[in-house]
Amino acid sequence: MKIEVDYKRCEGHGLCEDQAPDVFELDDEGDLIYQFEGQDVPAEHQTAAARGAAACPVAALRVVQ
């Protein structure tokens, strides 16, 4: 499982981070840091990552595969 982040669309609402703090993080500037950019999401984080992606209110996160 991979997650595609549309950084242009992300408005920093942070709801993804609330759901999956090990996967998504907002830095001090409010910019999104996605821990598994370009990689497969490790199995132990997949459930949380999918929950985080589904929580994004502007649909900036897309689960692929």
Added chain:
Amino acid sequence: MTTTETAPTYSGDIYTDAALLEPYEDYRALRELSPAVWLEKHGAYAVARYDEARAVLMDSDTFRSANGIALNEPANEAILGCTLASDGELHAHLRQVVAHRLTPRALRPMKDLVRERADELVAELVERKSFDAVADLARALPLSIVPDFIGWPQEGREHLLRWAGANFDSFGPMNERAQRAMPQCGEMAAFGAEVVRTGNVLPGSLGAGVLEARDKGEVTTEQTMMLMLDYLAPSLDTTISAVGSAIWLFSQHPDQWDLLREDPSLIPNAVNEIVRIESPIRAFGRLANVDTEIGGVPVPAGSRVLVIYASANRDERKFERPDEFDVTRRDAVHQLGFGLGDHGCAGQGLARMETESLLHALAQRVTRFHVGETERALNNLIRAFGTVQVTVDTED
């Protein structure tokens, strides 16, 4: 996808006083019938289930907002060209001019102010013991924050709530409520145009930013007027609805209030749950751009489609015990009450901040809410109380 059925017809009017007061049985019936149901009285396909509502919101190429938001033509014409009622690149451009001022990051400097105002307000009301949770609490906070933030001049503010309510009434079918609203929407638009013409906005405000964008040639004067309305109309009644419903919900579910008081970190989730179970905006429309389908039901090009957030949020296919208010609900964040995707609410950061701040302030002081007289404020689009008389218990 193959289309297998045609849409069943629903003959009920879901905008009568009685239906607006108790909408949830109609919504349940619509969900039972089909993923898309033809609303004979309103000339639109109702999308009442969660999965399909989500799919429609996410497919903004097929389901357009220009000429699509309201259930009647005059209202659609009146709002054509604002962020809410535009598509594609134009929409992205308009949204980018303003929305960056509303992101959680941009709002960070507001946080202390909103907290402080909420604390002051709640301290004063708790001292009084009895108050109207709508007039004195739910309206008071947004009115003390949002008009300044948008930069609206002092004169004219006394009309804001009336205009905003009219704006939402006008988005329904052309019933009596919508007819009564149209002239007032005209007043609001005229006032917005005057503000743009005279540049009479508070310095440093969101409105001032929009005027700067005009001066830099990023938006036209006409677009500037539409943008002013974009951020005026939906920024008050929605939050007022959520806060009024919150107090009523917690008065009916004291166990949920205890949970919140014990663990205030539940407050953000509680806001999702409030917006889920009593969605402030019932529904918005779309216009099908091409022949398409919704959950396998064919929908021809040119059809009006009504996405009923308030029904999707109680879909038993998606949420367990959908009619139960549960602030610990794990998937409350999936609620669609703020919309989703391209048109997902641009102001939700502010709305969440206001509502969370009030709940924080109340949780520190109030042990119980006892509700007296309540009255609904009937509106084609907004579900809200007009009055919630409440008496509070405190620890000492």
